Amino acid sequence: MRRVYLDNAATSWPKPPQVYQAVEYAMRQLGAPAGRGNYAEAAEVDGAIRETRRLVANLLGAGDARQVIFAANGTDALNLILQGLLGNSDHVVATDLEHNSVLRPLRYLHDRHSVASTLLPVGAQGVVDPDDFRKAVCSRTRLFVVSHASNVTGAIQPVSEIAAIAKDHGIPLLVDAAQTVGHWDQSPVSLGASLVAASGHKGALGPLGTGLVYIASELVEKIAPRRLGGTGTESESDQQPEQLPEKYESGNLNVPGILGLRAGLEWIAEQGLETLRRHEQDLTTSLLDAFSSIPGLRCYGPPAGRNRVGVISIALEGVENHELAAILESSYRIQVRAGLHCAPRIHRSLGTFAAGGTVRFSIGPFTTRDDIILAADAVRKIGETLR
């Protein structure tokens, strides 16, 4: 049976063939660190890292490639900002949409440094009201955080409206772009984000082990590095360099991962983000349509259209979520994810917490119409058999 991969919200698969080639080339032919050697292969690595930084800057909307920091994954990227910026009784406004890679650092900062959080509710379609950010501001508010799109419902959030409120109050806005980078044609920085964290291995099509950070220049002074050490620069000094990107990039970079990411980003640039977004929107619409005719099936989040990415959560009456996912895999080789998807609070708003969450289908650039038809038919048959 052919593998039908519909878990692109966790990590994208397959990657463009050039990504696999770039990782192998980096390991077999280059085998050199970044910023640390003066031989030919090391110089080539340095050039490739610079080029990747430039491509990431384009994708995120950053004016200067030095504002881009490479991290280990989306979680690492979020921690870099949250733990680097917040302390000592600060206050944060975030939302019920957030992933545990925001919620757990906030809880840790609360327990260790008395950082208080206001977590805003979301409406029936999983969208936060921007005005709630304004209402939650107090004199200690140091940061707004919002996911660009929910990893449970796919709902796009009103980032530019939130950014305008953040600007009015002089508060930085951190956008968790894990589910939009490479999928969505508006960059978080162009929408007004002053800080961005994202995975490199989801929509950006890089290998696992890659993450992306953007920091607006005026915030660099306020964000302490969490990881200190060798940068290959200013080695005579025992102080961490202050300049970007070295301030936040101690230790050897994931060169094979970053070179693979470069190949993924080049592929995205060739296809065009608008083309990729339209492809995913078409398939999302088809899957939502097909699901709407299945008895006892409930879809969560916004209807088909411009306001969502290709992440679809469902529940099938009479069938337990993990059982549905397990049968899809064992009988059809259709791969999806069941559970809370590391975003527990939104399930309380959706009313899916008690059932242990939802079954999530997530679309990527290589998903085909056939995949969608197979998935919808399989869910229909499982419903008919088990209900």
Ligand SMILES: Cc1ncc(COP(=O)(O)O)c(C=O)c1O
């Ligand atoms: C909204 C959101 N934020 C953060 C993350 C964490 O990203 P990573 O898996 O790269 O650590 C994810 C991943 O599932 C996500 O969906």
